Amino acid sequence: MIEIKLPDGSTLEFDRPVTVKEIASKISKSLEKNAVGAVFNGQIVDLHTPIKESGEIRILTPKDPESLEILRHSTAHILAKAVKNLYGKEKVKLGIGPATEEGFYYDFDLPETISQEDLEKIEREMERIVKEKEPFRREAISRERARELFKGDQYKLELLESIPEGEEISIYWLGEDFFDLCRGPHVENAGQVKAFKLLSTAGAYWRGDSRNKMLQRIYGTAFWKKSQLKEYLKRLEEAKKRDHRVIGKQLDLFGIYEEAGPGLVFWHPNGAVIRQEIEKWVEEEHRKRGYQRIYTPHIMKADLWKISGHYNFYRENMFFVPVVEHNEEERLGNEEVPLTCEEIEKAHWYAVKPMNCPGHILIYKSQPRSHRELPIRFFELGTVYRYEKSGSLHGLLRVRGFTQDDGHIFCRPDQLKEEIQGVMDYILELLRIFNLDYIINIGTKPEKYIGSDEAWEHATKALIDALEERGFEYNIVEGDGAFYGPKIDIAVLDAIGRKWDGPTIQVDFNLPERFDLTYVDRDGQKKRPVMVHRAIMGSIERFIGLLIEHYAGLFPTWLAPVQVVVIPVSDKFLDYAEQVYRKLKDAGVRVKLDDESAKVGYKIRKAETQKIPYMLIVGAKEMENGTVSVRSKREGELGTMTIEEFLDKIQTEIKEKR
Structure with missing residues (x-):
């Protein structure tokens, strides 16, 4: 007997294999007419798929996304x-x-x-x-x-x-x-x-x-x-129109050069301003939230990655470097001499880091830890390198070298839920600042993993409990966890509704075990801490790529590489334009003076193309009254203001991250 459970909890019974179409017809004629398939035991099947075993079914119509x-x-x-x-x-x-x-x-x-x-x-x-x-x-x-x-x-x-x-x-x-x-x-x-x-x-x-x-x-x-x-x-x-590669070139934000290698990003001055402003905000937020800034090396011994499990699970995406002990005098000035087989056999292998976590673990392990110290929150703007196939590289979105706003929290089990919620609070603040919507997914145990099933169940429950206590809606994505633990992934939605990989929170009982991490608890016994891996933006490169497309290159004033351009209507007013420029510059505004001998219409069109938030146009009337005529890229003509009034307006925007 085959028993089919329907979404409302009722069941249908069949004494032989049946098709989805037959099941739909038993439910209702209208459903049979509109059905195009079903989800049976979690798998999408069509109307003619034979159902040979008992299970749960949900009939699909064109209204269902699946x-x-x-x-x-x-x-x-x-x-x-x-x-x-x-x-x-x-x-x-x-x-x-x-x-x-x-x-x-x-x-x-x-x-x-x-x-x-x-x-x-x-x-x-x-x-x-x-x-x-x-x-x-x-x-x-x-x-x-x-x-x-x-x-x-x-x-x-x-x-x-x-x-x-x-x-x-x-x-x-x-x-x-x-x-x-x-x-x-x-x-x-x-x-x-x-x-x-x-x-x-x-x-x-x-x-x-x-x-x-x-x-x-x-x-x-x-x-x-x-x-x-x-x-x-x-x-x-x-x-x-929003392609970050096109806008990046138009605004001179970044470059990727074949001479250096594919997937490696060079930040030009304009792009470096955006990155620097974001990093300043990120560092200040981490400081306020109790994180300690650390730095770790770019290469570490390959044996370290064997302990962490990356060598077995991630080796094909890693870069390895042989460090060879050799006679310096023989090699001095003769770099083209090939390595001998004996030298290669004696080489010490290092890995260019694809992750920051083992470095943070070593710092935690460098001294005995007490329960009173926990939670310990480490933070690093850590640059990592991963071998991505050439065909998959895509501007800033898929690269071989990138920087993460990477953090690791070492805490007691009883602190875990609160720490997860603290990270979620930080993520929500990030999304608010950049006006981004989001979807929350929980990735569960993948096919290949380390650690016990019990540890995985504990970690997954901690993530679910933390979200449910705060009333967050989420989706379960089976098998999408990291090899060392389950995770919360935030899919970020941009201005036109596209989904981007974003923040992540991963609960890990396994690396503390593999590296023998401990703390001394209240009872004087050594206990194992829980490790939370988390990145608020994820990859800074990918996040800025997202922002370029989200804003279509028109960044909020606080992020814009050039926030204001001063445009004299003719060379006669250049001296006054320079005075305005100097006042803004001295006040900390990123401003430039367009002193090109060209018509004012051309200068305005050029500033429009460069997506500069504000144009200050000055002529005879403005010079006489000590004012500026303000044109906003977003709001259009704002009329005449004194320099002090405009400064107050733009500094408020910058302070409030607008």
Whole structure:
């Protein structure tokens, strides 16, 4: 007997395997009509998925966000069929075509290169397939049958061999002449795909491995309604205007240079001002909240990372440096002499730090600790280095070298909940200052982890209790914790609703165990502290990239590299403009004087392009009255003010972080 539990707590019983569609029909005719799939025991499945065991089910309609996965996965198959139709069924080899958070993609091995212009032709073929309303049909097949069907298609055969023995193998048909190795889910027929768009092409190594062949990837998106697609495309256009790489170049904020290496950021003077202002705020906030500033080295012995577990769990993302003891006199002035095998064998291996936590642990461990000292809160603006594949690097958002506002709290178990809540208070203040919305997620134990299940349960409960006591809403993301502990991740929402990786809080019972950290408790016994890893911004590089796009380059006055530009309407008023400039500069305002011999309209347009918050325009009337004409980038014309009135206004904005 198969027992199916519904969201309202009621149950349905079946004496044989059933499909989701049959279950929906038992609930109501209207639900059967609108159903597109279901969530069964936490997994998204389509209407034709056979349900062979008892469990919990929630039927999905197009109103449910999860239903987009079904729609987009189906659209990826329609794309694959269209490409095969256009470029040759035997010539085209298929990679993978999953749904993603924003849409879908499919990877192809093709005899010719697909350009952006080709996408319209492919879209037209997809529209033809949609009009035919060809059905999706699931078929479970044997491994031998699958090998026969995919003979000559090395990518599908490789995927087939990765399916464990005994696990069901299924294909999905689209019409009578296209099939793909697939678990699903899919819609019932192609006619349900009414609103889609192909967006771009890119190269992608097979299975993400640079040693494999480069395939051609086509990205697209799909929605249930054309209005939703239209809104999404509008948002994409807005996102292009906000691209931090474009604005960063326009405002001369940062650079990444091939001569130095990919993924390594150089902050130009304008960008350095933004970073410095943020760091000043961060340091002051940490001081107020009881953190002690520390510094740790950029490289440490590889053995340290073996103790922490990073060597086993994170080695492929780390940079290693051999330190060789050699005869300095032999090598002096002869740097090109290669290392001998004997020297290499005797090398001491160091790792460039990918994390700051082991350094903070060593400082904690440097002396005996009493329960009276706890909690101890260490803070560091620590620069770390991680090997990211070249294809994944993206401006400031994915780099190889970045700085974290990294902190570690060592506390007693009875202090843990309060410390988590204290970090949450700090995070909320950050989000308020920068006018950012957010979503809270809790990541639980991943597939590969260190420590006992009991410790993981304790740590996860501490995070949940801390949030629930304060009334925070949160989502559980199964398997998304760090290898050493569960975490709270804050997804930050920018001005156009996009999600960004942001603050994180991680509870760790394991590294204190691995490094034998202790404190002397009230009873005179040595006890194990709990360690809280936390970053308020996370990566400063990524956070500034977020801010560039969030503000579209128009930073709040307190962050703007140049806060005011003084513009004389002609050279006759340059002396007065210099007086205004000097008064503002002496008051600590970041101001520049545009003394170029050009028309005032040109100067105003230039300041607009540079996204300077305020322009002070001075001419005969202003010079005579000792005033300035104020133009705000955000508010427009503000009229005439005395210099003192304007100074009071802008200094208030700066003080209040506006």
